Amino acid sequence: MVLPWRLLLIGWLFVGLSVLLVTPPLQSPDEPHHLQRAYMLSQGQWLLAAPPEQSSGGYVDRALVTFYHAAHGIIAGERLTKDKKDQITEISWAGQEHFVSAPGTGYYFPLIYGPQALGLVIGEQLDWTVYDSYQLSRFLTLSVCFVILFFAFLLAPPNPLVLAIIMLPVVLFQATSTNLDGLIVALIVLALSAFQKLANSNENQNGRLLAVFTVVLLTVLTARVNLFPLLLLPAALWWKHRSARFLLATAAIGVLVAAWTLTAAMSVVDLRTDATQVSLVDRLITLIDAPTLFFESFWVTVSDAQYLRLYLAGFIGILGWLNITFDQQNYEIWYAFLGLSAFLSLWMRSSVDTVPAARGLLITSALLSAFAVFFLMWLTWTPPDHTHIIGVQGRYFLPMATLLAYAFGTGASRWPIAATVTLITMLIYTQAMMLTTLLDRYYITGLM
Numbered sequence: 235m236v237l238p239w240r241l242l243l244i245g246w247l248f249v250g251l252s253v254l255l256v257t258p259p260l261q262s263p264d265e266p267h268h269l270q271r272a273y274m275l276s277q278g279q280w281l282l283a284a285p286p287e288q289s290s291g292g293y294v295d296r297a298l299v300t301f302y303h304a305a306h307g308i309i310a311g312e313r314l315t316k317d318k319k320d321q322i323t324e325i326s327w328a329g330q331e332h333f334v335s336a337p338g339t340g341y342y343f344p345l346i347y348g349p350q351a352l353g354l355v356i357g358e359q360l361d362w363t364v365y366d367s368y369q370l371s372r373f374l375t376l377s378v379c380f381v382i383l384f385f386a387f388l389l390a391p392p393n394p395l396v397l398a399i400i401m402l403p404v405v406l407f408q409a410t411s412t413n414l415d416g417l418i419v420a421l422i423v424l425a426l427s428a429f430q431k432l433a434n435s436n437e438n439q440n441g442r443l444l445a446v447f448t449v450v451l452l453t454v455l456t457a458r459v460n461l462f463p464l465l466l467l468p469a470a471l472w473w474k475h476r477s478a479r480f481l482l483a484t485a486a487i488g489v490l491v492a493a494w495t496l497t498a499a500m501s502v503v504d505l506r507t508d509a510t511q512v513s514l515v516d517r518l519i520t521l522i523d524a525p526t527l528f529f530e531s532f533w534v535t536v537s538d539a540q541y542l543r544l545y546l547a548g549f550i551g552i553l554g555w556l557n558i559t560f561d562q563q564n565y566e567i568w569y570a571f572l573g574l575s576a577f578l579s580l581w582m583r584s585s586v587d588t589v590p591a592a593r594g595l596l597i598t599s600a601l602l603s604a605f606a607v608f609f610l611m612w613l614t615w616t617p618p619d620h621t622h623i624i625g626v627q628g629r630y631f632l633p634m635a636t637l638l639a640y641a642f643g644t645g646a647s648r649w650p651i652a653a654t655v656t657l658i659t660m661l662i663y664t665q666a667m668m669l670t671t672l673l674d675r676y677y678i679t680g681l682m
Contacts, residue, residue: 296331532608
């Protein structure tokens, strides 16, 4: 029997490819820096350098800088004309190195840029243009997301809510860029599926799966430090199995993540923070002197209706460089799909209580991770004179939503027809709204 998730995932890939084909280059937030970091990895630059009076970065082919400048007008609001497209697509690799600053990427362990780097390596070796190499990187990123999700769902079939989350516009849009959010969501799905499988199996028969689980968690936590509560998962597996290998995995993940985070924090020079007058040391001293200061800013932020509306819209999808929005009724319809998927997941749920208080564990991890987003942005990016915490975006909460979705249980072997119809309808609706909106923004006036 072909389970519905297989067909839905193939449909997800098809929608992703259609979004990839209509979206011009570098249209995801900070994507130029991520593309440059991927190129650095392709050239063996695992760590960033920090020249005097410059932010951390590395050396890239000069053509990547030209590529960014050619696409900058589209990022700023222009449409993709034939002349502009010809200008972008005809840029060839220059064979000359140029230093670029990309400090924001220095906190991510570079392994996560593997698919993007591979695309650039292949394109450059085949003497393709920069545009074609970039498109290959996007295709490989989307394909890797698909393969990761497919493998994850083989381990533990998804419930409707998990599928609904990966069908959101923001996930599809990010999975078709050289940014990291799509990969992060896919890897978290794999980690949670592996967690389910390990919790339900004899631990002596799952050495390879434990290795996969460990590597995936390491990759995720070295790219998203706010997700550190996920360390509760291997710890819970140790508690259930009382096996030294799970204790060793938990300790190894914790030590390696801490080591990388400390290394990155000490080595990355980010002069962008000068504009916000943020000093991490001063901020920590302030927190010690006034422990309630963060909580006051947190409450002011989350109780502000305008900020909440931005978070809710961003969670569904504010595309481009946060300048492409859908109509309010579109967001309401997507939340209705999520709500119906959650109800169907509860209706057909299978147990996740294979470790002590598993549902509570997943919910607690999600809440702590969400709270950590605000704390880290307050600590590193919010000026001292701001009452609100700045820099938080709705898409940052996708990993936490995935954790909550797995708290509903895994998918059943027999799906109700209502779940299949709901998700097919959602996928069709997502593709129609995304393509219409993207075409209107980048090519044609007056579609919406």
